[in-house]
Amino acid sequence: xxxxxxxxxxxxxxxxxxxxxxxxxxxxxxxxxxxxxxxxxxxxxxxxxxxxxxxxxxxxxxxxxxxxxxxxxxxxxxxxxxxxxxxxxxxxxxxxxxxxxxxxxxxxxxxxxxxxxxxxxxxxx
Numbered sequence: 001x002x003x004x005x006x007x008x009x010x011x012x013x014x015x016x017x018x019x020x021x022x023x024x025x026x027x028x029x030x031x032x033x034x035x036x037x038x039x040x041x042x043x044x045x046x047x048x049x050x051x052x053x054x055x056x057x058x059x060x061x062x063x064x065x066x067x068x069x070x071x072x073x074x075x076x077x078x079x080x081x082x083x084x085x086x087x088x089x090x091x092x093x094x095x096x097x098x099x100x101x102x103x104x105x106x107x108x109x110x111x112x113x114x115x116x117x118x119x120x121x122x123x124x125x
Contacts, residue, residue, distance in 0.1 A: 052077065052100055052109040059098050060111070065118035067094070076103050085117055092117045 059079040063070050071080045081098040094117040100109045 048102070048107065049109070052102070055079070056098055056100050056109060056111040059100060060096055060113050060115070063096055063098070065094055065116065067117075074100075077101065078103060086114070094118075 055074045055077045056079075058074050059072075059077075059081060062072060062074070062079075063081045063083060065083070067083050067085050069080070069082050071078070073079070077100045079098055079100045081096055084095050084097075086093045086095050093114050096111075096113045096115065098111045098113070100111070101107065
């Protein structure tokens with residue numbers, strides 16, 4: 001009976017079990033890291049959307065209440081707005097369609113709002 005140098009049957013099973021355990025642990029770590037990356041991305045997106053909503057509200061307030069095209073910047077955002085007059089049941093309302101672009105990424109947010117028009121806008125224009 002010759003005894004070969006190397007791992008016997010029982011040693012091979014232990015080695016396969018260790019390899020399977022390493023693969024399972026690696027997959028679990030990959031899943032955890034992927035979940036953290038997705039969560040971080042969603043959190044950043046929510047923060048960007050909240051900042052954009054605040055900036056859009058500020059842009060709507062910054063835009064004059066007269067018909068025309070306007071543009072400007074608010075912090076890290078650049079806005080463009082188009083103001084048109086709508087008459088609803090005899091009321092003069094200004095419809096504002098604004099787009100807000102973040103400077104570094106170029107992501108665009110859009111908003112449409114309605115507010116009272118300035119009564120003196122016609123006299124000035």
